[in-house]
Amino acid sequence: MKVKVVFFASLREDMGIEEIFLQLPEGCTTDSLLEVLSARLGEKAVSLLCGDSVRIAVNQEMLDGRAHLFENDEVAYFPRITGG
């Protein structure tokens, strides 16, 4: 299944990538997604995604914990928000 992963703000800059499309096995979760990203982008880049202040959204809904992924899902990684 195809999944789009996007990165924002400081994470986008630190990782040097804005978005990536991945082919994942069925039944993949946000946890196993990290392993796939590690293989594609390197361990150093993925270590940035595991920081305490990193938030994850799936299909533009904030995620608390982990989630199963499905065809055409969009997963976003970003740092703490600072609006207003």
Add this chain to the structure above:
Amino acid sequence: MADIRVQKEDFSIEDEWGRCRERMAGRGGALVAFTGLVRDLQDDELMGLYLEHYPGMTEKSIETIVENASKRWSLLDVVVIHRVGKLLARDQIVLVLVGSAHRGDAFAACEFIMDLLKTEAVFWKKEIGRRSSRWIESTSDDYSRKVSWSVEG
């Protein structure tokens, strides 16, 4: 009832104010506005701010804040305009305009929406310097203001 916009362009508080008054017609008894501005930057090296957003999710996050405000107070009209992109000192960043039958509801809802925009709306701010740039994090004061409204999370 709610008009939510995320845009690069500046906004006219006078125009928004006039349209809001028209929409409320004779029902509105109070109209409260808050405008956020970019302060003169203390450090000469700083040139301005850059605001990034997540198209779609950002608008939804503001809609959720406005929906929560509408459940707490009796509101007739809400406008939230948040700018993105590069902004300079003294530029307008955000407008929150709340119309209601009575001032208590309009004052409270306007402050609530603005406080929650700080911690719940999906934006990222970066200070742009002449030599370097820095992403800004929410302050503990921002979070304590959110908690003061008894909002979890």
